[in-house]
Amino acid sequence: MTGSKLRLLIVEDQIDLAENLFEFLGEARYNLDFSPDGLTALHLLATQSYDVIVLDLMLPGVNGLEICRRIRSDLKCDTPVILTTALGSLADKEKGFSCGADDYLVKPFELRELQLRIEVLYRRHALKSSNLQAGSLSFDPGTLTARLRGKQVELAGTPARIFELLIRAYPNFLSHGALHEAIWGADCRETDGHSLRTHIYTLRKTLQTAFGVSLIKTVHGRGYRLEAVNHNKDRQ
Numbered sequence: 481m482t483g484s485k486l487r488l489l490i491v492e493d494q495i496d497l498a499e500n501l502f503e504f505l506g507e508a509r510y511n512l513d514f515s516p517d518g519l520t521a522l523h524l525l526a527t528q529s530y531d532v533i534v535l536d537l538m539l540p541g542v543n544g545l546e547i548c549r550r551i552r553s554d555l556k557c558d559t560p561v562i563l564t565t566a567l568g569s570l571a572d573k574e575k576g577f578s579c580g581a582d583d584y585l586v587k588p589f590e591l592r593e594l595q596l597r598i599e600v601l602y603r604r605h606a607l608k609s610s611n612l613q614a615g616s617l618s619f620d621p622g623t624l625t626a627r628l629r630g631k632q633v634e635l636a637g638t639p640a641r642i643f644e645l646l647i648r649a650y651p652n653f654l655s656h657g658a659l660h661e662a663i664w665g666a667d668c669r670e671t672d673g674h675s676l677r678t679h680i681y682t683l684r685k686t687l688q689t690a691f692g693v694s695l696i697k698t699v700h701g702r703g704y705r706l707e708a709v710n711h712n713k714d715r716q
Contacts, residue, residue, distance in 0.1 A: 485510055486532065486598070487530045488513070489530045491517075500591065501591065504591040505591075516540075518542040526652070528661075537563050545575060545576065561582055582601055614651070617647070628691045628693075650706045650708060653704060654703050654704060680696060
C-alpha cells in the first residue's frame with residue numbers, strides 16, 4: 481500500500497455493518513465518509529471527491545442501481561463503484577454492471593475481501609484516470625497542472641485542492657460550506673471564511689498570471705464556481 485490515504489464513501493443502511501467496515505478499515509489508510517441512503521450519498525458526491533464508493537444495493541427510498549445510474553449520468557462521476565448486496569444471481573449482477581458498477585460483492589462477505597477489491601479498483605482507476613476537463617481548460621490531478629490554450633501552470637497546496645474541487649463540480653458552483661468542509665473537515669474550527677477567501681485570491685492571481693483570465697467566479701452570498709473558457713470565446 482502507498483502512504484497516501486484513500487477517500488472512501490460507504491453507502492449502507494445497515495448501521496452495524498457500516499460500523500464494522502469503519503472499524504476494520506480504520507483511519508490509518510482511509511478517510512471514510514458514511515451515508516445511510518442514496519440521496520445523502522448523491523449530495524456528498526456532488527460536493528466531495530472520493531477514490532472508491534462502496535454502495536449497498538438495497539437502500540431505503542432510492543435503490544443502489546438508480547443511485548449508480550445517477551452517479552454516472554447526472555454527476556458525470558467516474559469514481560469506481562463496488563455494489564454490495566445479498567442478491568447474487570447472474571441476472572442481478574448483470575443489472576449492477578449495466579448501471580455502471582465496477583465490481584459486485586455478494587453479502588455476507590469477508591471484510592478483507594472488500595478491502596482487497598477497494599485497493600485493486602483504486603489502482604486501476606488511478607492508472608487510467610484522465611485529465612479533468614471544463615471547456616478548453618484541463619487539469620491533471622496527478623501533476624496538479626492546469627492547461628489552457630497551450631499554456632500551463634502547476635498549482636500547489638490548498639489553491640490546487642480548491643481548483644480540483646471546482647473543476648470536478650463544473651458547471652455547478654460549490655458553497656462556502658462545502659469547500660470549507662472538503663478542505664479542512666467538518667469539525668475544524670481553526671479556519672474561517674477569511675482563510676478561504678485568501679486561498680481563492682491566491683488561486684485567481686495564479687490563473688490570471690498564467691492564462692490572462694482568473695476563471696474563478698463568485699456566486700454572491702453562496703460560494704464559487706469555475707467559468708471555463710471556450711475555444712472560440714474568451715470570457716472573464
